[in-house]
Amino acid sequence: MSQASAPTPSPSERLRDHPAFLLFWISRVASALAFQMLGVAVGWLVYAxxxxxxxxxxxxxxxxxxxxxLSLIAGHAADVFDRRRIVFIGQSVAAVTLALLALGLGEGVVGLAAIYGAVVMLGACRAFEHPTMAALLPRLVPGEVLPRALAVSSSAMQMATIAGPAVGGFAYALGPTVPLAGAALCYAAAALAMMAVRHVHAPVQRGGMTLATLLEGLAFIRGHKVVLGSISLDLFAVLLGGVTALLPIFASDILHVGAQGLGALRAAPAVGAVLMSVVLARVPLSHKVGHKMFAAVAVFGLATVVFSLSSSFLLSLGALFVLGAADNVSVVIRSSLVQLSTPDAMRGRVSAVNSLFIGTSNQLGEFESGMAAALLGAVGAGVAGGVGTILVALLWMRLFPGLLKVDHMPARPARTHPAQAKSA
Incomplete structure (x- = not known):
């Protein structure tokens, strides 16, 4: 009788067997926690x-x-220099910036201009941190479990997004310096965890920085229709449908729930996203992923409309919960398609372009929301954005039929050099 083979460890067990991934996860949690605390504190402070x-x-x-x-420069750096050190420097500079801002506010020597200046500096840190972390993750886990690792990593950010706004909102009651100082400590902890990651750095891009090398990420994305469709769908859907920047207005003027209520509103999407991350970590998306991504974007838009029209705090929380769960499905599918379709030699620059698109949809989307609210009011801006998101999903189905037809995730990261890649 043949001897029974040992059972194969589950993907979740294999993730636990990678200490580098666990440290990466801790760094991402602490960084996201800091950013979310900062979001509540700065948003409420500026509106006040x-x-x-x-x-x-x-x-x-x-x-x-x-x-x-800075995104294209950051992407090139991520393909040339030690990715851990880039993240460490970005998180350390963010910690120092927030500590100085908290000190200045406490002493009463900084005003609105200094707040905007600190936000610019933090934006520069994130421009390097995010694409570099995205490029680093696939080097820390086996390719076949990367979608599950991305779901778990996404849950890290979402759990921080639950705790961060709540902590930031309650801490703000003690003064704006308290959440800012807390965010500085979180960034410092994130930097220490990142430098503890055991990872042998091997530069995947050699030679100096030229215009051609900076633009290779854009060229790669343009030549891969599934990647282009995934990234651009997120860009336009969230650019139109994001209501994050308007939450202080809803909390103050429509729902009348104060800074603590604002923290709950900012946390609600993350609660939905975390629960969805748990589901996706246990039951990975296995078929018709293109259909599921478009459906998730449409639900995101519909939930935005419901939130915008709601005058009930509980209904608003529920709409944001659904919004976050739908967004997480889209994020996991999109991130998996982008990372698994990109060879490691290009991953820093492609991740940088992806981060630029995400930043455009999030940060520029907040600017667009503010301008739209000034013209249409917060409710009108939210409804228009949600309807726009649904229309974008329908249009992208026609523009990128290959993305709609994607059935399974790629089995492992691409190894093809970009010069040999063909359009999907």
Whole structure:
């Protein structure tokens, strides 16, 4: 009788067997926690100082501009230099920036201009941190479990997004310096965890930085229709449908729930996203992933409309919960398709372009929301954005039929050199 073979460890067990991934996960949690605490503190502080939707929109613009100018450089750096060190430097600079801002506010020597300046600096740090972390993750886990690792990594951010706004909202009651100082400590912890990651760096891009090398990520995405469709769908859907920048207005003027209520509103999408991440980590998306991604985007838009029309705090929380769950499905599918379709030699630059698109949809979307709210009111801007998201999903189905027809995730990361790649 043949001897029974040992059972194969489940993908989740294999993830636990990778200490580098666990440290990466801790760093991502701490960084996301800091960013979410910062979002509540800065949003409420700016609106308290100005009472202006335009001023809130300018916070998003201040975050976006560094991303616009630095993303391609950050992507090249991620393919040349030690990715851990790039993330460590970005998180360390963010910690120092927030510590100085908290100190300045406490002493009463900084005003609105200094707040915007700090946001610009933090945007520059994120311009390097995010694409580099995205490029680093596939080097820490086996390719066959990368979709599950992405779901678990996404849950890290979403759990921080639950705790961060709540902690930030309650801490703000003690003064704006408290959540800012707490965010500085979180960034410092994230930096220490990242430098503890055991990873042998091998540069995947050699030679100096030229215009051609900077633009290779854009060229790769343009030549791969599934990747282009995935990234651009997120860009336009969230650019139109995001209501994050308007949450202080809804909390203050429509739902009348104060800073603590604002923290709950910002946390609600993350609660839905975390629960969906748990589901996706246990039951990975295995077929008709293209259909599921488009359906998730449409649900995101519909939930945005419901939230915008709601005058009930509980209904608003429920709509944001559904919005977050739908968004997480889209994020996991899109991230998996992009990472598994990109060879490691290009991953930094492609991740940088992806981060630029995400930043455009999030930060520039906040600016767009602020401007739209100034013209249409918060409710009108939210409804228009949600309807726009649904229309974008329908249009993208026609523009990118190959993306709609994607049935399964790629089995392992692409190894083809970009010069040999063909359009999908």
């Amino acid at each position: 100082l100005t009472g202006s939707a335009v001023a809130l929109g300018l916070v998003g613009l201040a975050q976006f501009l560094p991303l616009l100018f």
